[in-house]
Amino acid sequence: MSDNKTSTGRARILTGDTPTGQLHLGHWVGSLENRVALQDQYECFFLIANMHAFTTRADKPADIRRSTIDIVKDWIACGMDPEKSTFVLQTEIPGIAELSWYLAMLLPFNRVMRNPTLKSELEDKGLGDNYSFGFPMYSVGQCADILLFRPELVPVGEDQLAHIEPCREVARRFNQMYCGVNPHTEDEDYVKAGGLFPIPTGLVGRVARLVGTDGKHKMSKSLNNAIFLNDTFKQIKKKMGGLYTGRMTMDEPGDITNSLFEYVHAFIRDDDRIKELEEAYSKGDNIGDGHIKVEVAEHIDKLLEPMRERRVPYEGEAGDQKILELLREHTKQANNAAEETLYLAKQAMKIDFGKRSLLFE
Ligand code: TRP
Numbered sequence: 001m002s003d004n005k006t007s008t009g010r011a012r013i014l015t016g017d018t019p020t021g022q023l024h025l026g027h028w029v030g031s032l033e034n035r036v037a038l039q040d041q042y043e044c045f046f047l048i049a050n051m052h053a054f055t056t057r058a059d060k061p062a063d064i065r066r067s068t069i070d071i072v073k074d075w076i077a078c079g080m081d082p083e084k085s086t087f088v089l090q091t092e093i094p095g096i097a098e099l100s101w102y103l104a105m106l107l108p109f110n111r112v113m114r115n116p117t118l119k120s121e122l123e124d125k126g127l128g129d130n131y132s133f134g135f136p137m138y139s140v141g142q143c144a145d146i147l148l149f150r151p152e153l154v155p156v157g158e159d160q161l162a163h164i165e166p167c168r169e170v171a172r173r174f175n176q177m178y179c180g181v182n183p184h185t186e187d188e189d190y191v192k193a194g195g196l197f198p199i200p201t202g203l204v205g206r207v208a209r210l211v212g213t214d215g216k217h218k219m220s221k222s223l224n225n226a227i228f229l230n231d232t233f234k235q236i237k238k239k240m241g242g243l244y245t246g247r248m249t250m251d252e253p254g255d256i257t258n259s260l261f262e263y264v265h266a267f268i269r270d271d272d273r274i275k276e277l278e279e280a281y282s283k284g285d286n287i288g289d290g291h292i293k294v295e296v297a298e299h300i301d302k303l304l305e306p307m308r309e310r311r312v313p314y315e316g317e318a319g320d321q322k323i324l325e326l327l328r329e330h331t332k333q334a335n336n337a338a339e340e341t342l343y344l345a346k347q348a349m350k351i352d353f354g355k356r357s358l359l360f361e
Contacts, residue, residue: 013038014151014200016047016088019067020057023074024226025300026219029207029266030157036079038155044085045149045334046075051090051097055138056125072323073314074229077307082326088334089327090145092360095338099144099345100137106173107143107166112136117162124222143167147174147197148338155203159218164202171197178348196344207266215244215259230311233301240293240300250288254281260292267299331360 015031017023023032035046048071053064072087090096112118118139122131142163146154147170154164168187175181175195187199209218212225219226227239245258255261256278268274277295280287314322335358346352 010041010043011153012045012149012151013042013153013155014045014047014088014146014149015155016049016090016145017071018049018052019064019071020053021067021221022070022228022230023078024219024221024228025266026157026210026212026226028078028229028303029210030205031155032075032078032080032205034155034203034205035085038153039081039084042153044080045088045151045337046080046085047088047090047145048072049090049138049142049145052138052141055132055135056127058132058134069320069323072327073311073319076314077311078229079307079310082330086333086337087327087330088149088338089331092327092331093148093334093338094358095148095335095342096141096144099148099342100141102345102349103143103147103170103174104137104140106170106177107140111166111169112139115139115162115166117159120159139163139166143170146200147171148341150196150198150341151200152198153203154200155205158204158208161202161204164200168199171195171199174345174348178345196341196348207262210266211259211262213239213243227300229304229307231304233297236300236304237294237297240297241290243289243293245289247289250286251284253284254287254289256282260289260296263296264292267296267303269299328360335360 013035015035017027035044038044048068050064050068053067054061057064068089075087076082113136118136122128122135127135143166146164146167154160154167156164172181172183172187172190175190175193175197176183179195181190181193181195185193185195191198211217212219212223213227214223214225217223217225227236231239240263243260243263245254245260247254247258261278261281264274264277268277277287277292279285281292313319339356339358343352343355
């Protein structure tokens, strides 16, 4: 790692979210929690992929704008600190679109289409053959999002690993083709060997895949099975209450691998208590699902309580304005970092015909 220290002396992180709705507990355990934990140790860039939101919702610009602001509020609420980290608004970073083009030349079309996450998205959204050219392009764009900031670590939910893999491939190829790095080089040595891009690693959170409150599918806003970071205790209790386990009575031995216990493990952060619950539940020792659901709901509420407080200064229209100001400020920092990489990439590609500076007002 020491070979890739930036001007701040810290290795970098880049990760982000597409603004298609509010963030939920699945995002928290999958990626947000890692971001908060790592932001002192790493120089962090957190991206709002609002350009990507247009790949499936080009007809809904107002929703995308609303959601862009809400995501930043969610971030601040959960402890991602704009004083420590840089928030990157994708549509204000022209280098991303520019680098996407160059990287698109280094990725075989079939490789892009083979991405299992891309495929399942097409399925989930019922798009069939009916999707825009821009839709698969976003996966090349995601490589550019990442590489333009030259991070070593990309904290993501499990489903995103399929996007990190082509990013690693294209980084190796760029470094080999344009920076003369030997193809036998170990991934962690690419920068030392003269490469521009470190080969980034995906980092999946504590709970790779949180089940939704339907007890079946992955937590997701579109499946209506999500507990949002700004839900009230009442909402949390109601959603937890609806979690289906199939168990009928409280003296019936319960299955401690069921969805309710996934929540127990994810949100009751006390090993002794978890053990106690597991023992009682598996014996059918007079402990009802309802009781455990309330206990889990209380823990979730405790987790969300400080988030509610951090949200207060950003409420309403005045809060929206503060977020927009903050994004404007951060756009300058983000473009500084992005333009530096882009210039070096163009130099490596022998298309460095002059330096430019971006004015942003
Ligand atoms: N595709 C990611 C998601 O929907 C968001 C994203 C865009 C991203 N670019 C990224 C995540 C770069 C990590 C790194 O969740």
